[in-house]
Amino acid sequence: MVAARETTLQELLEGTKQYQVPLYQRTYSWKQAQLERLWRDVVQLAEDRVSSPELTHFIGSLVLAPSPANGAVGVMEFLVVDGQQRLTTLSLLLCAIRDHRAQTEHPEHRDRINDQYLVNRWTPEQSRLKLLPTQADRAAHHQLASRRLVASANSATVAPSNSTAGSSVPPTALYFSIAVLFPGAPPFS
Numbered sequence: 001m002v003a004a005r006e007t008t009l010q011e012l013l014e015g016t017k018q019y020q021v022p023l024y025q026r027t028y029s030w031k032q033a034q035l036e037r038l039w040r041d042v043v044q045l046a047e048d049r050v051s052s053p054e055l056t057h058f059i060g061s062l063v064l065a066p067s068p069a070n071g072a073v074g075v076m077e078f079l080v081v082d083g084q085q086r087l088t089t090l091s092l093l094l095c096a097i098r099d100h101r102a103q104t105e106h107p108e109h110r111d112r113i114n115d116q117y118l119v120n121r122w123t124p125e126q127s128r129l130k131l132l133p134t135q136a137d138r139a140a141h142h143q144l145a146s147r148r149l150v151a152s153a154n155s156a157t158v159a160p161s162n163s164t165a166g167s168s169v170p171p172t173a174l175y176f177s178i179a180v181l182f183p184g185a186p187p188f189s
Contacts, residue, residue, distance in 0.1 A: 008056065009090060013117040013130055017076045020067065020132045021084045027136045028088050028168045035175050038089060060086050075120055075127040084133070088141070089172060091131045094118060095144045096176035110147075118145050133169070140169035 038059075045057045062083035070077055080087060094117050101109035115121050119128050133141045 004061075009059075010117075012062070015076070016074070016120050016123065017078065018120065018127055018130055018132060019064070019078050019080050019087060021080045021088075021134050023135060025080070025084050025134055027134050028085065028172070030085055030089055030168065030172060032175070034085075035089070035172060038093075039176070039179050042093070059090070062087060075123055077127075087131060088133050088137070088169070091118065091141070092144060092169065092172045093176045095147075095173060096180045099147065099177065100180040114145075137167045137169050140167040140173075144169065144173050 041057055041059075045055065048055050060083060063081040064078040065081055067077035067079055094113060098110055098113035098118070101113070118130055120130060121128075129142060129145050131141065131145075132138060
C-alpha cells in the first residue's frame with residue numbers, strides 16, 4: 001500500500017532513521033543553478049518566517065520504501081526511491097549550517113545539529129549516518145557528516161581525500177559553506 005503525506009525536513013530526519021540510496025540510483029549531480037535556486041528559497045523562507053513563523057516551503061516529493069531489514073527495534077531504514085538529490089543537498093546544507101554555527105555562535109550547535117539531523121549517535125557504525133548516498137558519493141558525504149572534509153572560506157578550496165575524487169559532493173559542500181559564511185554574496189558568481 002502506498003501512502004502519501006506532507007511532512008517537514010525536521011520530522012523526516014529526527015529520530016533513529018537511516019535513508020539509503022540504492023545502488024541503481026544515479027550519483028549526486030546537482031550543479032550551481034540548482035544550488036543557487038535552493039539557497040534563494042531557503043533565504044527567502046527565513047526572511048518570510050520572521051513575520052510569519054508558520055510558513056513552510058515545498059521542496060518536492062520524496063518516495064521512500066521501508067527496508068526489508070527493519071525489525072521491531074533499532075534504526076528504521078528506508079530506501080530512497082525518488083528525491084535523493086534533494087535529500088543529499090539538504091544534508092550538505094545542514095553540514096554547512098552546523099559548522100558555521102559551531103564556529104560563530106557556540107560549539108554545542110555541532111552536537112545538536114549532528115544528533116538531530118545528521119547522525120544516529122548511539123548506533124553501530126553502519127547505521128550511524130542518517131543518509132547513505134550512492135556508493136560513489138558515500139565517502140565524501142561521510143567525511144562531511146563526520147566533519148573530516150575541510151572547507152576553507154579564505155582559500156575557497158575543499159581538500160577531499162582520494163576516496164572522494166569524482167564526487168559532486170565536495171563542490172556542493174563548498175558552495176553552502178561560502179553561502180552560509182557570506183550571506184548576500186553569491187558563492188560562485
